[in-house]
Amino acid sequence: MAAALRAPCALSRPSTVSQFRQQRTGAVAVRAQKVEAQGAAASGAVLDQPARQPSPAINLIQPVTRWPEGIPPAMGGHFMPSGAAAPLSQSKGPGIDIHPLMFTYPAGGNDVAVQIYDSDFAAVAGLAEYVAKASAEAIAARGAFTIALSGGSLVKSLAGLVGRSDVDFSKWWVLFVDERNVPLSSDDSNYKAAHAELLRKVPVPANQVLAIKEGLPVQQAATHYAGQLLELPASVLPRTADAWPVLDCVLLGVGPDGHIASLFPNRKETAATEGWVLPVSDSPKPPAERITLTLPVINAAKNVAVVALGQGKAEVVQRALEVQSLPGALPVQLVQPAGGKLSWVLDQASAAKLRIPEWAEGSKKFPRSENPPKSA
Numbered sequence: 001m002a003a004a005l006r007a008p009c010a011l012s013r014p015s016t017v018s019q020f021r022q023q024r025t026g027a028v029a030v031r032a033q034k035v036e037a038q039g040a041a042a043s044g045a046v047l048d049q050p051a052r053q054p055s056p057a058i059n060l061i062q063p064v065t066r067w068p069e070g071i072p073p074a075m076g077g078h079f080m081p082s083g084a085a086a087p088l089s090q091s092k093g094p095g096i097d098i099h100p101l102m103f104t105y106p107a108g109g110n111d112v113a114v115q116i117y118d119s120d121f122a123a124v125a126g127l128a129e130y131v132a133k134a135s136a137e138a139i140a141a142r143g144a145f146t147i148a149l150s151g152g153s154l155v156k157s158l159a160g161l162v163g164r165s166d167v168d169f170s171k172w173w174v175l176f177v178d179e180r181n182v183p184l185s186s187d188d189s190n191y192k193a194a195h196a197e198l199l200r201k202v203p204v205p206a207n208q209v210l211a212i213k214e215g216l217p218v219q220q221a222a223t224h225y226a227g228q229l230l231e232l233p234a235s236v237l238p239r240t241a242d243a244w245p246v247l248d249c250v251l252l253g254v255g256p257d258g259h260i261a262s263l264f265p266n267r268k269e270t271a272a273t274e275g276w277v278l279p280v281s282d283s284p285k286p287p288a289e290r291i292t293l294t295l296p297v298i299n300a301a302k303n304v305a306v307v308a309l310g311q312g313k314a315e316v317v318q319r320a321l322e323v324q325s326l327p328g329a330l331p332v333q334l335v336q337p338a339g340g341k342l343s344w345v346l347d348q349a350s351a352a353k354l355r356i357p358e359w360a361e362g363s364k365k366f367p368r369s370e371n372p373p374k375s376a
C-alpha cells in the first residue's frame with residue numbers, strides 16, 4: 001500500500017537556522033511504501049504515526065552557509081540523531097587527500113522506493129519476493145539471471161529464497177558485490193557465508209557461482225575476478241552502450257559509515273570511474289584485503305536494493321535517506337542506478353529514526369539535490 005504523505009508546507013527561503021533545519025528535514029526526497037509481506041501482518045503503521053518533533057541534534061552538515069574556506073578538512077563528521085559525530089573519513093585536509101570533484105550527485109537525484117516491513121521476518125519474506133520477481137523477469141527475457149551478493153548480515157536475509165519452487169535457480173549466475181581476499185573456507189569469506197545460508201540449499205549450478213580465486217595477491221585477485229565477469233556472454237551478462245555490465249540484481253548491505261560493497265567514505269576506489277572490479281588493500285573494516293565491484297557497475301544494474309535491518313542500522317538509514325552528505329562521505333548515497341531501480345529494504349527497527357511524516361509529498365529524489373546547502 002503506498003503511503004499517503006502530506007507535504008508539511010511549501011518550502012520557502014528560511015530566515016533562521018531553525019527554519020532552515022525544519023525545511024531541510026521536510027524536503028527529503030523519497031517515496032515510502034508500507035509493505036505487507038508474505039505471511040506477515042502489517043501493524044503499527046510507521047507512516048500513520050503523528051509527526052514527531054525533529055531531533056535537536058539534527059543532521060545538518062554545516063549550517064546555512066557554504067564553506068567559506070573550502071571543503072572542510074574532515075568529511076563525514078556530521079551529527080547523528082543520537083548527538084554522536086558520524087565516523088570521519090580518511091581525508092587529511094584540503095589538497096592532501098580530498099578529491100572534491102571526484103564525487104558528484106546527479107542534479108535532482110533519482111527516484112527511490114523505501115520498503116518498511118513490520119519485522120525482520122517480514123523483510124526477509126519481502127526481499128525474497130523482490131529477488132524472485134527480478135529473477136522471473138530476467139529469465140523470461142533472456143533465460144538467465146545475474147545476482148550480486150554482499151557479505152555481512154545481508155546473507156542471512158536471503159533465507160526467504162530457500163525452498164521457493166517458483167524460482168528457477170538453474171538459470172542463476174551468482175556473483176559477489178565484494179569479497180574478502182581470504183580462502184573460501186575462511187569464516188571471513190563472503191562466499192562461505194552465502195554458501196552456508198543460501199547456495200548449498202538451492203539448486204544453483206556450482207559453475208554459475210563466481211567465487212574469488214584463492215591465494216592471489218589482491219590486485220591479481222581483482223583482475224582475475226573481472227576476467228571471470230568479462231568472459232560471461234552477453235546473453236548472461238548484457239552490456240550497456242558504454243560497455244558496463246548490466247546485472248539483474250545487486251543486493252547491498254550498508255555499514256555505519258555509509259559504506260557499501262568495499263567502497264568506503266572518501267576513498268579512491270569509491271570515486272573510481274573505470275574498471276569493473278578493484279582491489280582494496282587497506283579496508284577500514286577487516287579483513288584489510290578485499291575486492292569490490294565499482295560504483296559504475298553497481299549503478300548499471302537493473303535492480304539495486306540496499307538492505308538494512310535492525311536497530312543497529314537506524315542511524316545510518318536516517319542519515320542516508322534524510323541528509324545529503326558531502327559527496328563521497330556517505331558512499332551509499334552514490335548508489336544511483338542510471339537505468340535501473342533503487343530500493344531500500346528496511347524494518348521498523350532500522351526505520352525508527354526516519355521522520356517520515358515530515359517528508360514532502362512529491363519530492364521523491366535521493367539523495368537530496370542541495371549540496372552544499374544554499375546560503376539563506
Ligand SMILES: O=C(O)[C@H](O)[C@@H](O)[C@H](O)[C@H](O)COP(=O)(O)O
Nearest residue numbers: 150151152153253254255260261
Ligand atoms: O563484505 C562486506 O563486508 C560487505 O559486503 C559490506 O559492504 C557489508 O555489506 C556492510 O559492511 C554491512 O555489513 P553488516 O550488515 O554486517 O553490518
